[in-house]
Amino acid sequence: MALIILAHPSFSQSLANQTIIQQLQQSSLDIEVRDIHSLYPNYQIDVKAEQEALLRHQTVVFQYPFYWYNMPAILKLWFDTVFTYQFAYGSKGDKLKGKNFIPSFTVGAPESEYTTLGNHHFRVGEFTKSMEQTAYYAQMNYIDPIYFHGTSLAAGYTAEDVKSKARTHAHRLIEKLAALA
Numbered sequence: 696m697a698l699i700i701l702a703h704p705s706f707s708q709s710l711a712n713q714t715i716i717q718q719l720q721q722s723s724l725d726i727e728v729r730d731i732h733s734l735y736p737n738y739q740i741d742v743k744a745e746q747e748a749l750l751r752h753q754t755v756v757f758q759y760p761f762y763w764y765n766m767p768a769i770l771k772l773w774f775d776t777v778f779t780y781q782f783a784y785g786s787k788g789d790k791l792k793g794k795n796f797i798p799s800f801t802v803g804a805p806e807s808e809y810t811t812l813g814n815h816h817f818r819v820g821e822f823t824k825s826m827e828q829t830a831y832y833a834q835m836n837y838i839d840p841i842y843f844h845g846t847s848l849a850a851g852y853t854a855e856d857v858k859s860k861a862r863t864h865a866h867r868l869i870e871k872l873a874a875l876a
């Protein structure tokens with residue numbers, strides 16, 4: 696039913712994204728998780744395999760940690776190589792038309808820092824505009840991102856805090872996926 700494109704370069708050390716994936720796998724949802732960093736440790740993406748995976752599902756979730764106000768590089772590479780001409784766009788490029796596109800990510804710093812006078816100046820939604828337009832260009836249904844702040848242990852959050860917020864995040868995502876089914 697839903698394809699989860701997991702993009703995390705150090706998933707074995709992850710707290711937030713690992714908790715979200717565990718919760719999804721323990722749910723009753725029918726999901727296919729593709730951990731693209733472990734599938735492609737040398738960043739040689741199998742475009743055909745990824746496009747076939749997209750064709751199998753009506754909903755695609757992009758699960759990743761927020762890196763430099765954006766997605767991890769391997770996920771950007773995934774878009775660059777998989778969303779090809781006449782597949783995702785172009786006169787015959789309607790293979791993704793009508794599919795749901797859900798960004799789901801975790802943000803290290805607190806929300807209070809994502810304000811005009813805060814360290815990060817902009818709201819998170821201002822950083823996700825290019826992804827939103829990518830979805831529109833591929834004729835997909837962009838669903839508002841699901842994310843939460845405060846995953847950085849360096850900022851003083853405890854592991855238990857982070858896991859608890861990640862479980863709440865996962866439940867929001869599961870509810871969204873169930874509603875789309």
Ligand SMILES: Cc1cc2nc3c(=O)[nH]c(=O)nc-3n(C[C@H](O)[C@H](O)[C@H](O)COP(=O)(O)O)c2cc1C
Nearest residue numbers: 709710711712760761762763764801802803804846
């Ligand atoms: C390379 C790198 C870049 C990051 N950039 C940001 C950033 O721009 N903004 C932010 O709030 N957190 C940033 N972080 C923190 C990550 O978002 C945070 O480590 C992640 O959400 C934790 O998820 P995990 O427990 O699944 O690893 C960055 C972390 C790394 C390693």
